Amino acid sequence: AAGVIQSPRHLIKEKRETATLKCYPIPRHDTVYWYQQGPGQDPQFLISFYEKMQSDKGSIPDRFSAQQFSDYHSELNMSSLELGDSALYFCASRAPTSGSYNEQFFGPGTRLTVL
Amino acid sequence: DAKTTQPTSMDCAEGRAANLPCNHSTISGNEYVYWYRQIHSQGPQYIIHGLKNNETNEMASLIITEDRKSSTLILPHATLRDTAVYYCIVRVPSDTYGQNFVFGPGTRLSVLP
Numbered sequence: 001a002a003g004v005i006q007s008p009r010h011l012i013k014e015k016r017e018t019a020t021l022k023c024y025p026i027p028r029h030d031t032v033y034w035y036q037q038g039p040g041q042d043p044q045f046l047i048s049f050y051e052k053m054q055s056d057k058g059s060i061p062d063r064f065s066a067q068q069f070s071d072y073h074s075e076l077n078m079s080s081l082e083l084g085d086s087a088l089y090f091c092a093s094r095a096p097t098s099g100s101y102n103e104q105f106f107g108p109g110t111r112l113t114v115l
Numbered sequence: 116d117a118k119t120t121q122p123t124s125m126d127c128a129e130g131r132a133a134n135l136p137c138n139h140s141t142i143s144g145n146e147y148v149y150w151y152r153q154i155h156s157q158g159p160q161y162i163i164h165g166l167k168n169n170e171t172n173e174m175a176s177l178i179i180t181e182d183r184k185s186s187t188l189i190l191p192h193a194t195l196r197d198t199a200v201y202y203c204i205v206r207v208p209s210d211t212y213g214q215n216f217v218f219g220p221g222t223r224l225s226v227l228p
Contacts, residue, residue: 004158033215042202042219043159056215090158104216106158 004093004107012113013081021076021110025093032074033092081114119203124223133190137203140184146207150188152199193226
């Protein structure tokens with residue numbers, strides 16, 4: 001079965017550089033979530049999109065922005081990178097179901113290292 | 116969302132049942148209990164969810180107490196590959212898309228040979 005695809009899987013950047021992470025949801029999934037997981041920490045919600053519109057916002061820094069495109073893939077843009085941005089970035093997608101079914105499927109993550 | 120408390124860590128012998136408890140004493144009537152796990156640095160993986168009835172799937176069983184203030188995830192025959200951090204999350208399932216999950220801190224389960 002198709003899974004969530006994230007690219008790149010690993011990324012190394014210098015301080016103050018920019019980075020773009022990409023997420024390709026499972027086919028026919030219309031909701032995308034971004035999470036950040038720092039070293040030794042639990043995943044923290046950043047932002048989500050439903051039908052190409054921002055639907056919820058968490059602890060996302062102002063230096064970060066994201067969008068969802070017409071094909072439902074999403075990109076997380078990160079500028080003025082700081083050492084503290086080094087983390088695993090997960091994308092999750094959800095099918096357009098309702099009721100009790102709220103399962104999110106997570107991708108393998110992008111490991112960002114800021115030097 | 117209701118707050119959950121879980122043991123920081125647990126050990127389980129390979130082949131035995133792993134019982135992971137979760138306390139959610141402030142759960143409200145329309146909140147579901149979800150379980151996810153994260154195997155080292157991989158994306159969190161959905162395990163099971165439930166409202167008030169016990170649930171079972173190919174991965175695990177979920178036992179929810181009658182008052183819904185606590186639940187137990189049961190892995191019937193733990194294997195070494197079940198070593199992971201297990202997260203119990205309580206939230207309202209909603210047609211309001213974009214509902215995110217709040218993770219943490221979870222139980223670190225170590226399955227021992």
